[in-house]
Amino acid sequence: MIQQLFFIYFAFAITGLSLLVVTRKNPVHSVLWMLLLFFHIASLYLFLNAEFMAAIQVIVYAGGILVLFLFVVLLMNIREELTISKFIGAAPTGFTFAVALLVVVLLSIRSFVAAPPGIYSIDLIKQETHTKVLGKLLYTEFLYPFEVASLILLVAIIGAIVLAKRRLKP
Amino acid sequence: MVPLHWYMVLSMIVFAIGVFGFLSRRNIIIVFMSIELMLNAVNINLIALSHYIQDLRGQILAFFVIAVAAAEAAIGLAIVIALFRNKATAHVDEVKEMQG
Numbered sequence: 001m002i003q004q005l006f007f008i009y010f011a012f013a014i015t016g017l018s019l020l021v022v023t024r025k026n027p028v029h030s031v032l033w034m035l036l037l038f039f040h041i042a043s044l045y046l047f048l049n050a051e052f053m054a055a056i057q058v059i060v061y062a063g064g065i066l067v068l069f070l071f072v073v074l075l076m077n078i079r080e081e082l083t084i085s086k087f088i089g090a091a092p093t094g095f096t097f098a099v100a101l102l103v104v105v106l107l108s109i110r111s112f113v114a115a116p117p118g119i120y121s122i123d124l125i126k127q128e129t130h131t132k133v134l135g136k137l138l139y140t141e142f143l144y145p146f147e148v149a150s151l152i153l154l155v156a157i158i159g160a161i162v163l164a165k166r167r168l169k170p
Numbered sequence: 171m172v173p174l175h176w177y178m179v180l181s182m183i184v185f186a187i188g189v190f191g192f193l194s195r196r197n198i199i200i201v202f203m204s205i206e207l208m209l210n211a212v213n214i215n216l217i218a219l220s221h222y223i224q225d226l227r228g229q230i231l232a233f234f235v236i237a238v239a240a241a242e243a244a245i246g247l248a249i250v251i252a253l254f255r256n257k258a259t260a261h262v263d264e265v266k267e268m269q270g
Contacts, residue, residue: 007172011180018184018207022191027199041210048221053229060236065243072247073199076260087194088263094193102186109178118225142230149237156241163248
């Protein structure tokens with residue numbers, strides 16, 4: 001019962017905060033609401049016994065990505081931003097599409113059948129601690145995708161520098 | 171115990187809000203933030219499923235999604251800065267060189 005009450009609070013908070021993120025006129029307000037949203041999502045991960053993912057969520061999203069967004073938002077002219085309309089002309093189409101997508105996917109939930117349970121039960125994760133189990137899986141079964149992910153990050157670093165630097169005089 | 175369907179419905183609502191923001195906002199930074207919102211919705215779904223069917227692979231997948239989201243944010247914001255430098259605008263409807 002208390003779990004469900006907490007979940008209902010978090011569900012309404014996450015929905016409301018994400019609506020605030022996409023509807024605020026001032027981009028700085030959007031970024032700050034998104035910060036609160038990421039903290040709520042991290043605590044939702046704690047509900048699901050995923051402590052490591054909650055920590056990653058706070059460190060990478062709230063600490064890394066949002067600071068990046070805030071830096072770029074502060075480069076732009078917010079005074080001009082506040083005077084013009086925040087939605088483009090195609091906004092009704094976007095709204096209709098989003099609602100249609102939501103209805104279709106919600107209807108498809110009813111035919112969802114869960115897979116048979118795997119070996120990583122809550123007791124096993126509690127016994128070995130979440131980070132250790134996740135690390136073992138990441139460095140054995142998923143080693144190759146892990147290396148590919150590190151390559152993606154390297155490409156992102158180089159690409160960001162190349163895109164953002166001033167053109168060199170020939 | 172919270173049913174699994176609640177998490178899936180929540181994740182889908184957040185995803186739909188992200189789709190709405192992506193398709194209808196004028197400011198390109200908020201468009202990028204809508205993409206992050208959609209990726210977060212997917213992460214909620216993955217981690218909830220991985221908890222309920224007791225398989226940790228969903229969380230590994232969410233881990234990779236977070237790594238790709240970080241890369242995507244860096245590249246996207248670099249593109250925004252390049253756009254500022256060349257056109258001095260951040261509005262998606264003023265950038266139409268490729269519209270034909």
